[in-house]
Amino acid sequence: MEFKEYVNSLPNRRDEVTSELAALCCVSNNTVYRWLRGDFIPDALKRKVIADYLRVPEKELWPNV
Incomplete structure (x- = not known):
């Protein structure tokens, strides 16, 4: 399940997870939403932190990277 699909499968925790990922990666919530929309792909270090x-294995979240 790719990153966007995985986070969207957490309907009751989506906002919480988004905020936690933003804090862990030292980025804004808007940046995480851009990752979810597919506008940008996080760099390698941030992908590792998120995975x-x-x-979830990084290759499963971002299979085309």
Whole structure:
């Protein structure tokens, strides 16, 4: 399940997860929303942090990177 699909599958926690990811990656919530829309892809370090936080393999979240 890709990043966008995974986060959207958490309807009751989506805002909470988005805020936590923003804090962990030292970016704004808007940046996380841009990642979710597919406007941008996080850099390698941020992808690793996100994958570890979500406990989903990075290659599953971003299969085309």
